[in-house]
Amino acid sequence: MPLTILLVDDEPLVRAGLRAVLEAQPDIEVVGEAADGAAVIPLVRQLRPDVIAMDVRMPLMDGIEATRAVLRTVPDPPKIVVVTTFENDDYVYGALRAGADGFLLKRARPAEIVHAVRLVAEGDSLLFPAAVRQLAASFGQDHGNTEARTAMERAALTGREGEVLRLMARGLSNAEIAARLVVGTETVKSHVSSVLAKLGARDRTQAVIAAYESGFVSPG
Structure with a gap:
């Protein structure tokens, strides 16, 4: 198809x-x-x-x-x-x-x-991650607020989920994250799905924006 x-x-x-x-x-x-x-x-x-x-x-x-x-x-x-x-x-x-x-x-x-x-x-990697970081640096602080930080805290990501989100924000694909963390690709997919569900994010782009606006990840 x-x-x-x-x-x-x-x-x-x-x-x-x-x-x-x-x-x-x-x-x-x-x-x-x-x-x-x-x-x-x-x-x-x-x-x-x-x-x-x-x-x-x-x-x-x-x-x-x-x-x-x-x-x-x-x-x-x-x-x-x-x-x-x-x-x-x-x-x-x-x-x-x-x-x-x-x-x-x-x-x-x-x-x-x-x-x-x-x-x-x-949908398994972030499109133009450097540009998204630049946008977050330019405009994210205007949108990010206590609500974004509270939502991130309520998500209660595990340590490994937090690692995966940070690597997503750097633009790594599922396969690249798996290689970095020395785990299987299916394990990474499971972590990504869990991160999206906990954050209420439609996809990894939305999860990464939430990470920037909450201060969980720094654009720099």
Whole structure:
């Protein structure tokens, strides 16, 4: 089965470029397009894409609100990659906090676009961890507060779960974490699942943001 993608961007040239790059891959299919976040929900329900490539700035409904709407209303929602012009942008951080799984620069090379979509679909490592750290350093302190610290304390992560979360924040994949901790990959998957459940996080991106905003992990 091909990996299916929905493109959401108010610029037709951007959508055309992304479609050309992605459909050059034999295992990727673009199943639909939308010019605004307001059109996303019915398309997702109709097409059931695996991944949405979502522009962060759109005139009627931006990528932040569209991401919230998808995650709030669609059962078993697709992965969401925010597509943006500037990586160090509070809109991008807002989209990640809203539940997006990662972000992609519009100026990225074709191979980077394909890699990003596949990585987010697989979900076992953090997309562009250095950039996420930079965003957390720039905007995380504005959002992080006592509530975030309290939530982390209530999660009561074990020592090993804390180690796994710190390595996730550095961008290591499950296999890389397993090698670092000298345990099996399935053991790491179990720890990751436990961390996500305890933090109430949809995926590792949300868990890492929670770790930064609570002060559990330092962006530096």
